[in-house]
Amino acid sequence: MKKDTSRNVISFRTKSKGKQKNLTYEQIVHKRRITAIVSIIVLVVLILGGQIVFAKLSEMNTNNSITTSQKKLEKEKNKNSDLKIKAKQLQDDDYIEKIIRSKYYYSKDGEQIYALPGSNNVNSNDN
Structure with missing residues (x-):
């Protein structure tokens, strides 16, 4: 430069x-x-x-x-x-009774409950 x-x-x-x-x-x-x-x-x-x-x-x-x-x-x-x-x-009392009977195998007087294999009756969404 x-x-x-x-x-x-x-x-x-x-x-x-x-x-x-x-x-x-x-x-x-x-x-x-x-x-x-x-x-x-x-x-x-x-x-x-x-x-x-x-x-x-x-x-x-x-x-x-x-x-x-x-x-x-x-x-x-x-x-x-x-x-x-x-x-x-x-x-609802009927619904509670249904749940107790199916889930806990609660029976009325004189009733017998038989659990069958493959049978699952527990259904908590039914009315």
Whole structure:
């Protein structure tokens, strides 16, 4: 790189095929400033793009969590309704007698109970 002090021109060879360019100091400073400004703009765009991507991923995770929670809630509501039905059935004397007779082999006076192999009379969901 050569510097000519009389005209304030700097000459240097570029990488492409040895061509020589003559630039003034102001042109060099101008190029540096443009490069710095473009670099800052690119950096800001990348940071903001990263924030957008991170926000979208966070939103997707939140939506998945909400969906999972809603499924669990629905399952628990079904379980709760089943338990309410079961509690209502347990208030019925005939149902309790049926459960006691089938599950614990309780018999009335003069009755005999025979347990057959492969026979499973325990059915707690019957009315």
